[in-house]
Amino acid sequence: VLTKCIANTTYLCDSGTEFDGLKIWGSPWTKRFKGMNPKAMGFTVETDEELAEKWSIIPDDVDILVTHSPSEGVLDEVMEHDLQVREMVPINVGSYSLIKPMIKSGCRLHVFGHIHESYGKFYNAINSITYVNASHVNERYEPVNKPIRIIL
Numbered sequence: 001v002l003t004k005c006i007a008n009t010t011y012l013c014d015s016g017t018e019f020d021g022l023k024i025w026g027s028p029w030t031k032r033f034k035g036m037n038p039k040a041m042g043f044t045v046e047t048d049e050e051l052a053e054k055w056s057i058i059p060d061d062v063d064i065l066v067t068h069s070p071s072e073g074v075l076d077e078v079m080e081h082d083l084q085v086r087e088m089v090p091i092n093v094g095s096y097s098l099i100k101p102m103i104k105s106g107c108r109l110h111v112f113g114h115i116h117e118s119y120g121k122f123y124n125a126i127n128s129i130t131y132v133n134a135s136h137v138n139e140r141y142e143p144v145n146k147p148i149r150i151i152l
Contacts, residue, residue: 012066014057022063022152025105029054030069030114033093035080043068052097062105063152067112070094071102074110075118075133103127108152119145 010017012026028043031051036044045051051069058065070076076094081087093115102110108128113135122131130150137143 014054016059016062023059023061024064024066025058025062025107026066027054027058028068030067031093031095033078035078048095048097051095055095055098055101058101058105060105062107064109064111065102065105065107067098067110068114069098070112070115070118070131070133071098071110072096074124074131075112075120075122076115077118078115078139079117102129109150116141116145121148121150 012024014027014029016023016025018024029051030044031048032041032044032046045054072092072094074094076092077090078093079088080091082089109130109132111132111134113133115133116135116137117139118133119135119138120133123129124131132148132150134145134148136145138145
């Protein structure tokens, strides 16, 4: 469903649009994880299996995929206290079930946020996808992250 919310802006909620010949798909869903801000639970589900249902509608011909959630293993680390080693350790909290539909879609760019600690850009030469964690704020919700420029 495309909903106009601000002039010249299209809100993509499990839907797509085309801009300058680029096909763009957007989805707001993400999985809950331990330590997640309890005030940020909109569009969250409990399991990756539930997310797989959400991702199943991603088309096979997307140039740019915009999701709130990262895929697992790419710019998705948060720090968690490990009681066994008594220190903070990084854990991956992205969606495993997003990997297959993202690659199947043929996207060249995956833009997401959600994991403030993992802001940045990564290019995977194996699948030719540029990943951008475009979170504007850090883990303390301070607006310190600069925009990331992408050239396709």
